[in-house]
Amino acid sequence: MTKGVKLLIGAVLLIFAAAVVLAVIGLKPSESTWVEIVQNNKVIYKLDLSEEKDRTFRIDYPEGGWNEVQIKDGHICIADA
Structure with a gap:
């Protein structure tokens, strides 16, 4: 093996x-429990899911329509729209 091939193999192994390492770091779940609900580029709710009780609430839109937000067991989702 020539010196160039060895360098190429070393560079490939390093990459x-x-x-x-970056994939393992990037795929770790976030430790943050804060969420922001934004409507028309304005934060309308800022919630800490670790402290929120299980609940469901509705967000109405001025143009019509709504979203039903559900918080349960420290998770948040859009339950209905």
Whole structure:
């Protein structure tokens, strides 16, 4: 094996190792429990899911329509729209 081939293999292995480390770091779940609900570029709710009780509430839109937001067991979702 020539010196150039060895350098190429080393560079490929280094890039692969860096990609694996970044993937592991990037795929970790977030420890943050804060969410913001934004309507027309304005924050209308800022909630800490670790402190919120299970509940459902409705957000009405001035143009018509609505979203029903459900908080349960520290998770949030749009339950109905």
